[in-house]
Amino acid sequence: MEDQALAAATADRIDGKAFADGLVARMAAEVAQIRADTGLLPGLAVVLVGEDAASAVYVNAKHRQTMAVGMASFVHRLPAETSQADLLALLDQLNADTAVHGILVQLPLPAHLDALEVIERIDPAKDVDGFHAVNAGRLATGQEALVPCTPLGCLMMLKDRLGDLTGLNAVVIGKSNIVGKPMSQLLLAENCTVITTHSKTKNLPDLCRMADILVVAVGRPGLVRGDWIRPGATVIDVGINRVEENGKSRITGDVAFEEAGHAAAITPVPGGVGPMTIACLLANTLTAFRRRHSLPAVSLAAE
């Protein structure tokens, strides 16, 4: 009986695509205003090493959207056999380039390259991925930072949906430097009670059932089942998994979406977190630009 009641319920769908489109429109207006007022142009440099097909698609999407908001886009495509020294030299050049306000090195890098050393070479003020240890440390200590794009987008959707997050129980599945750890830091800064979980966590379903906010960033299709989700919870699915079904390829998240009807709201995949990630990359580039030119901060929250 209870199962049937749960199955009959439907969760609100958090439309990340529409949210991202709104953000992009507000940023385009701000960029136009900046150009009119100062003659300056925020610029984003994206570095892609090698021929990975998925990475090429993402980099093209970033380039297109950067242009669409009226910012300058500098894409550097380097051969797979690029040396560490050559990549670091390019970063030094971009760090020094006053037309470049944001730098992103597309990950993963080819195996012969040292990604950590590469990330640490980026000027923290231009580190629009927020991966540099200086930005991670600033986030963790409550200082002005550049915040990783995916968790930033997740937080925007959560605050838009829930308002003040104070006192809510948040469970994050995943402890990567890119999503899980910064997500937990952001939720802690919003006064959530945060449980950060991972592949070695005991009783994961029980912990998830405590969550008012459940953020899933693992990369395993359908990992989170319906009975892991507390009725009324808000679920953010960060997973982007390509699965083959009946000879066709499709993208699916880490949450068994069709079992989550009793959640209050859930982000779909595709159309949830992914589009917000790219919008936040542009938002971080604008933030880096404003800080560089001592312009006041602008809230990007929807009106």
Ligand SMILES: Nc1nc(=O)c2c([nH]1)NC[C@@H]1CN(c3ccc(C(=O)N[C@@H](CCC(=O)O)C(=O)O)cc3)C=[N+]21
């Ligand atoms: N230095 C670095 N920074 C990144 O931010 C970064 C990276 N490396 N490497 C790869 C991942 C992946 N990533 C995505 C961005 C947008 C979508 C996105 O917009 N997805 C859409 C469409 C999905 C599709 O159809 O392919 C959606 O979820 O609706 C997905 C994935 C950024 N990444």
